[in-house]
Amino acid sequence: METARHNRNRTISLTRKWMTDTGDFLLFTLRYFRELIKPPFEWRETIYQCYKSGYTSLPLVGITAFIMGLVLTLQSRPSLSVFGAESLLPGMVSVSVVREIGPVITALICAGKIGSRMGAELGAMRVTEQIDAMEVSAINPYKYLVVTRVTSTTLMLPLLVVVADAISLFASFIAVNIHADVSLLQFFSQAMEKLSYKDVMPALIKSVFFGFAIGTIGCYKGFNAAGGTASVGKAANTAVIVSSLSIFIIDLITVQITDLL
Amino acid sequence: MQNFRLVATDNIVKISSLKKSFDSITVLNDINLNISEGENLVVLGKSGAGKSTLIRCLIGLIKPDEGEICIFGKKMSEISYEELNELRLKMGFLFQNSALYDSMSVRQNLAFPLRRHKKEYSKDQVDLMVEDMLEHVGLKGAIDKMPAELSGGMSKRIGLARTLMLNPAIMLYDEPTGGLDTVTAKEIIQLILDLQKRKKISSLIITHDLACARMTADRIVMIKEGSIVAEGTYEELEKSKDEGICSYLEKS
Numbered sequence: 001m002e003t004a005r006h007n008r009n010r011t012i013s014l015t016r017k018w019m020t021d022t023g024d025f026l027l028f029t030l031r032y033f034r035e036l037i038k039p040p041f042e043w044r045e046t047i048y049q050c051y052k053s054g055y056t057s058l059p060l061v062g063i064t065a066f067i068m069g070l071v072l073t074l075q076s077r078p079s080l081s082v083f084g085a086e087s088l089l090p091g092m093v094s095v096s097v098v099r100e101i102g103p104v105i106t107a108l109i110c111a112g113k114i115g116s117r118m119g120a121e122l123g124a125m126r127v128t129e130q131i132d133a134m135e136v137s138a139i140n141p142y143k144y145l146v147v148t149r150v151t152s153t154t155l156m157l158p159l160l161v162v163v164a165d166a167i168s169l170f171a172s173f174i175a176v177n178i179h180a181d182v183s184l185l186q187f188f189s190q191a192m193e194k195l196s197y198k199d200v201m202p203a204l205i206k207s208v209f210f211g212f213a214i215g216t217i218g219c220y221k222g223f224n225a226a227g228g229t230a231s232v233g234k235a236a237n238t239a240v241i242v243s244s245l246s247i248f249i250i251d252l253i254t255v256q257i258t259d260l261l
Numbered sequence: 262m263q264n265f266r267l268v269a270t271d272n273i274v275k276i277s278s279l280k281k282s283f284d285s286i287t288v289l290n291d292i293n294l295n296i297s298e299g300e301n302l303v304v305l306g307k308s309g310a311g312k313s314t315l316i317r318c319l320i321g322l323i324k325p326d327e328g329e330i331c332i333f334g335k336k337m338s339e340i341s342y343e344e345l346n347e348l349r350l351k352m353g354f355l356f357q358n359s360a361l362y363d364s365m366s367v368r369q370n371l372a373f374p375l376r377r378h379k380k381e382y383s384k385d386q387v388d389l390m391v392e393d394m395l396e397h398v399g400l401k402g403a404i405d406k407m408p409a410e411l412s413g414g415m416s417k418r419i420g421l422a423r424t425l426m427l428n429p430a431i432m433l434y435d436e437p438t439g440g441l442d443t444v445t446a447k448e449i450i451q452l453i454l455d456l457q458k459r460k461k462i463s464s465l466i467i468t469h470d471l472a473c474a475r476m477t478a479d480r481i482v483m484i485k486e487g488s489i490v491a492e493g494t495y496e497e498l499e500k501s502k503d504e505g506i507c508s509y510l511e512k513s
Binding site: 121124125128130132133135136137138139140 | 320321322346347349350352354356357358360361362363364373374377378424427
């Protein structure tokens with residue numbers, strides 16, 4: 001009896017906390033749009049954050065994309081060989097990479113790299129009162145720290161996805177050439193032949209949402225970190241978990257929408 | 262409450278009937294105090310007495326539950342965020358741990374508020390002002406250092422220099438000597454006194470350090486469990502027969 005009541009109370013309090021957190025997060029996200037259009041604009045900091053989120057992520061995204069293209073081609077080849085459909089390999093790889101694997105894997109890599117950095121960076125700034133120091137200096141910390149970071153991930157993720165797709169296809173070309181002799185031009189013309197506007201555009205649009213989710217979740221977790229240094233680690237950790245999960249949810253929604261079109 | 266003295270000069274800060282609770286814990290209970298122009302007011306009390314909450318209410322980081330804070334004639338409860346920021350430009354806040362931006366060098370830390378609020382200054386002018394300010398706090402050599410390379414005392418001085426970059430009319434110090442050795446603490450106290458002498462800046466100093474209170478205070482307000490228990494000069498408090506005051510002064 002006592003245990004049942006305890007469990008019920010615990011469920012109620014957890015639900016209440018979840019709802020409060022969701023409401024807080026929605027308000028935090030809505031504030032982004034309000035602050036984004038309000039001058040002064042933080043161009044310099046936004047460009048710096050684009051450099052940090054985009055340029056510094058290139059090596060990791062590049063290596064992952066290369067391995068992804070290589071493995072996908074090597075794994076798919078035997079199955080296609082059974083049906084004598086090896087010539088379809090470039091087209092199959094290009095559609096898989098551009099539509100799904102490229103955006104999702106890039107977003108997951110960025111959730112780990114950028115989301116955790118933002119959570120930890122802003123979390124540390126919160127617990128060491130640096131955000132308060134900005135506030136008391138009449139500097140809007142949300143605008144300076146959050147708007148610039150969210151904008152940078154939103155802009156940079158589609159670009160990283162394009163780079164990752166290109167590297168993956170190049171790796172696929174190398175993998176194809178292990179067993180056959182195919183020229184680069186021939187490979188890419190076969191790969192592009194299978195791609196249509198409906199493959200490329202939804203993938204790029206969902207990358208924008210992935211980037212926005214990674215930025216807002218990372219910043220939200222860091223900006224609202226409370227307590228001591230343990231909360232910094234917790235902010236970074238939950239930023240990665242929640243943004244990774246949100247990537248799959250956004251992916252599921254966009255796939256459903258794309259199917260309807 | 263023991264009131265030893267009433268100051269009847271122009272009050273630039275007026276706090277009346279201030280109350281603040283966190284959940285069921287009352288942190289500030291009916292606080293009334295004023296700060297006059299050019300005055301150094303020290304709020305003295307043990308850790309957890311509500312001092313930091315008081316100073317945070319004053320700068321607008323925490324909203325009080327009840328009561329009113331009036332700074333330069335403006336009621337904090339009635340002003341917009343933009344007006345609050347205008348007011349904050351006239352106030353300097355030295356954090357207990359200095360709160361230097363750790364991704365920026367000392368030069369960038371000091372230039373940051375100027376670049377945001379004094380856009381009319383050229384880069385050379387800003388650099389010159391930063392160097393002058395660092396010279397004033399005796400740390401010109403640390404200009405290109407990162408906050409992680411600074412000692413506690415140095416961080417405190419740089420934090421003070423940063424708050425002074427915008428020429429505030431009121432300085433708020435949260436435990437200015439907290440965590441410092443006696444010699445460094447004295448240097449910080451001397452800086453506070455110099456500042457008041459040179460620029461006639463009003464100060465609110467939150468501390469539990471009796472030496473700091475004795476050396477910097479024109480007037481002391483003693484706070485206990487969120488309420489003001491005594492007010493007066495250090496000498497007046499020292500002569501008090503009140504048991505609570507005596508025990509605090511003796512123990513400290």
